[in-house]
Amino acid sequence: MADASSSSHGDLKLTRVTKSFGDFTAVDDLTLTIPEGSFFALLGPSGCGKTTTLRMIAGLEEPTAGSIHIGTTDITTKKPYQRPVNTVFQNYALFPHLSIFENVAFGLRRRGVKDVKEQVDKVLKLVELPHLSERKPTQLSGGQQQRIALARAIVNRPALLLLDEPLGALDLKLRRQMQIELKWIQTEVGLTFVHVTHDQEEAMTMADTIAVMNEGRIEQMGSPAELYESPRTAFVANFLGQSNLIRGEVSSSDADQSIVEVHGQKIAIVKARNRAAGKSILVGIRPEKIRISLPNDPCTGNVLTGGIVSDVSFVGVSTQYVVEMPWKQDLMVFEQNDGGTPTLRPGDPVSLSWNAPFTFGLDGSEDVNAGSEVDDPA
Amino acid sequence: MSTVPIPTLPVSKRISRWFGRNLIRIYAVLGFTYLFVPVFYTIAFSFNNAGKSNLVWKGFTLSNWANPCGAPDVCAALGNSLKIGVIATTAATILGTLIAFAIGRHRFRGRATTNLLIFLPMATPEVVLGSSLLAMFLAFRINPGVWPTVAAHVMFCISFVVVTVKARIASLDPRLEQAAMDLYANERETFRRVTLPLVMPGIAGAALLAFSLSFDDFIITNFNSGTMNTFPKFVYTSAARGIPAQANVIGSSMFLIALVIVAAGQLVNRKKAR
Numbered sequence: 158m159a160d161a162s163s164s165s166h167g168d169l170k171l172t173r174v175t176k177s178f179g180d181f182t183a184v185d186d187l188t189l190t191i192p193e194g195s196f197f198a199l200l201g202p203s204g205c206g207k208t209t210t211l212r213m214i215a216g217l218e219e220p221t222a223g224s225i226h227i228g229t230t231d232i233t234t235k236k237p238y239q240r241p242v243n244t245v246f247q248n249y250a251l252f253p254h255l256s257i258f259e260n261v262a263f264g265l266r267r268r269g270v271k272d273v274k275e276q277v278d279k280v281l282k283l284v285e286l287p288h289l290s291e292r293k294p295t296q297l298s299g300g301q302q303q304r305i306a307l308a309r310a311i312v313n314r315p316a317l318l319l320l321d322e323p324l325g326a327l328d329l330k331l332r333r334q335m336q337i338e339l340k341w342i343q344t345e346v347g348l349t350f351v352h353v354t355h356d357q358e359e360a361m362t363m364a365d366t367i368a369v370m371n372e373g374r375i376e377q378m379g380s381p382a383e384l385y386e387s388p389r390t391a392f393v394a395n396f397l398g399q400s401n402l403i404r405g406e407v408s409s410s411d412a413d414q415s416i417v418e419v420h421g422q423k424i425a426i427v428k429a430r431n432r433a434a435g436k437s438i439l440v441g442i443r444p445e446k447i448r449i450s451l452p453n454d455p456c457t458g459n460v461l462t463g464g465i466v467s468d469v470s471f472v473g474v475s476t477q478y479v480v481e482m483p484w485k486q487d488l489m490v491f492e493q494n495d496g497g498t499p500t501l502r503p504g505d506p507v508s509l510s511w512n513a514p515f516t517f518g519l520d521g522s523e524d525v526n527a528g529s530e531v532d533d534p535a
Numbered sequence: 536m537s538t539v540p541i542p543t544l545p546v547s548k549r550i551s552r553w554f555g556r557n558l559i560r561i562y563a564v565l566g567f568t569y570l571f572v573p574v575f576y577t578i579a580f581s582f583n584n585a586g587k588s589n590l591v592w593k594g595f596t597l598s599n600w601a602n603p604c605g606a607p608d609v610c611a612a613l614g615n616s617l618k619i620g621v622i623a624t625t626a627a628t629i630l631g632t633l634i635a636f637a638i639g640r641h642r643f644r645g646r647a648t649t650n651l652l653i654f655l656p657m658a659t660p661e662v663v664l665g666s667s668l669l670a671m672f673l674a675f676r677i678n679p680g681v682w683p684t685v686a687a688h689v690m691f692c693i694s695f696v697v698v699t700v701k702a703r704i705a706s707l708d709p710r711l712e713q714a715a716m717d718l719y720a721n722e723r724e725t726f727r728r729v730t731l732p733l734v735m736p737g738i739a740g741a742a743l744l745a746f747s748l749s750f751d752d753f754i755i756t757n758f759n760s761g762t763m764n765t766f767p768k769f770v771y772t773s774a775a776r777g778i779p780a781q782a783n784v785i786g787s788s789m790f791l792i793a794l795v796i797v798a799a800g801q802l803v804n805r806k807k808a809r
């Protein structure tokens with residue numbers, strides 16, 4: 158019988174893990190380290206292999222190749238019940254024939270723990286549902302079931318807790334509330350959480366580290382700020398928030414910055430933020446970093462001239478502009494409604510400018526639209 | 536307030552409205568009457584002071600109920616039917632449940648064929664089945680009697696058990712078993728604590744079905760039971776001479792027992808749901 162509390166603690170390591178179904182590769186050569194005690198988010202569009210990855214970690218699916226370790230213990234071929242890992246399933250999967258108390262006690266009883274009642278009462282208090290212990294799962298609301306599913310898993314104090322879109326079925330308000338509670342519980346009990354979601358906002362607000370997944374591979378991994386400010390691929394740039402990506406050629410470089418020519422205009426980019434291998438480059442800038450101004454106003458930093466406002470939408474805290482550039486590309490600009498700029502109208506000629514260090518560069522071979530047409534069902 | 540005269544509908548419209556509103560109730564009453572007249576008839580005539588033939592009402596008596604074994608052989612026949620029913624049900628339920636799990640849960644060679652073969656006894660006419668079984672038993676020099684009858688009943692009950700239990704297994708969410716495994720239950724514990732309790736209502740239903748099929752069976756039994764009497768055989772043979780009122784007593788009791796079982800099941804379910 159597995160003893161979750163004492164065996165194999167440590168970082169979770171996936172080494173070159175591949176999972177194929179027939180000739181379809183769901184997870185492709187995945188290598189990943191999740192530090193002990195962290196809140197890790199696996200983010201990606203539908204069908205990119207998130208659930209498959211979790212199921213391999215939980216032992217419900219065997220990798221076609223590669224290995225999985227917790228600390229120094231190899232768990233690749235261990236049975237699910239031999240792993241110090243618990244899962245909060247996408248649909249909760251509470252046992253319909255058992256009371257809430259027995260649902261939560263299930264793991265403890267299987268492991269032959271002594272003080273079942275105390276531990277269950279304690280965890281039910283933690284999720285604030287001690288009064289429901291005698292009910293059956295079907296008599297609970299969606300949000301309550303979600304919390305019981307969480308309680309049923311964390312009561313075992315696993316080295317690793319896997320959460321597969323546990324908030325997917327909840328409405329927006331309850332979801333925000335549960336996000337805060339989850340984060341709080343994670344800090345409280347100090348377990349490693351691996352949280353799967355395709356909601357980028359959820360990942361950014363909750364996780365210490367995010368891995369963005371696409372077509373069975375990790376596109377990029379890092380802190381939310383790192384991923385947002387320095388995306389390494391067009392997919393990440395577009396999937397996490399919005400980005401303007403403009404094609405250009407590097408025309409000259411000095412020690413720490415390069416000059417890029419985009420459609421006849423010159424833009425500076427810090428060398429450390431340029432991931433282009435050759436001269437061909439995609440210049441990236443986030444919409445909220447851009448300042449919009451009338452053509453004759455003085456501008457500093459990187460400047461693109463010749464834009465025409467084609468759409469204006471007022472969204473309260475900011476105004477969102479779509480500006481058509483001379484080379485027929487639409488750029489997004491988010492302007493804070495702080496009284497700094499007068500509201501412009503469609504048809505107005507404008508210049509766009511931003512501080513040069515905000516510019517990031519991607520390889521010119523990338524698809525400008527990668528990751529942006531992925532719709533978020535949330 | 537000014538008084539506006541309330542327009543009254545013509546009588547024909549009002550009648551058709553009333554029908555429109557009460558049609559379902561009328562259907563229900565008719566349907567249930569159709570279903571229950573024979574049952575009430577059976578129960579009523581169990582109180583008939585019948586004498587030899589229980590065809591016309593001759594007055595109320597409790598003596599049939601006081602002495603259900605009064606008619607010659609009726610209780611021996613009933614005892615045989617109950618014994619065969621219990622043995623056949625137990626065997627068919629166990630075997631059928633195992634087959635249902637094999638077909639429902641495992642991919643093996645010949646699975647599709649097995650699936651089809653299971654349906655065959657249900658699709659074959661009972662007369663054909665009964666006579667073929669008799670021919671087979673005789674060919675193996677096995678004389679008709681209790682055990683050939685039990686074997687025959689197990690055979691046709693299994694199909695119904697498999698179909699019933701398989702439907703229940705198919706509706707089971709595989710993630711529940713995965714969740715159990717995730718929560719440190721090994722294969723055996725997962726089966727005992729999660730799979731079996733969830734499939735149990737299906738198994739219980741299958742057992743009830745098997746028992747009533749076995750208890751009720753006349754055609755196959757008639758071929759394979761030899762001189763042994765069963766309750767259906769008793770009723771059939773005495774029909775020529777006049778069925779004794781004791782048969783009605785036993786039939787009514789079966790009906791009442793079934794009613795109690797169903798009601799108890801409902802009660803337990805309702806208590807569980809609370």
Ligand SMILES: Nc1ncnc2c1ncn2[C@@H]1O[C@H](COP(=O)(O)OP(=O)(O)OP(=O)(O)O)[C@@H](O)[C@H]1O
Nearest residue numbers: 178181183201202203204205206207208209210355
């Ligand atoms: N048992 C299976 N057999 C065949 N293909 C499968 C199987 N399980 C998953 N797949 C495929 O693998 C891919 C990844 O599936 P997975 O469930 O991991 O996606 P996901 O990232 O969790 O998506 P979602 O956000 O929609 O839950 C999908 O294309 C899916 O069709």
Ligand SMILES: [Mg+2]
Nearest residue numbers: 207208209321
């Ligand atoms: Mg999924």
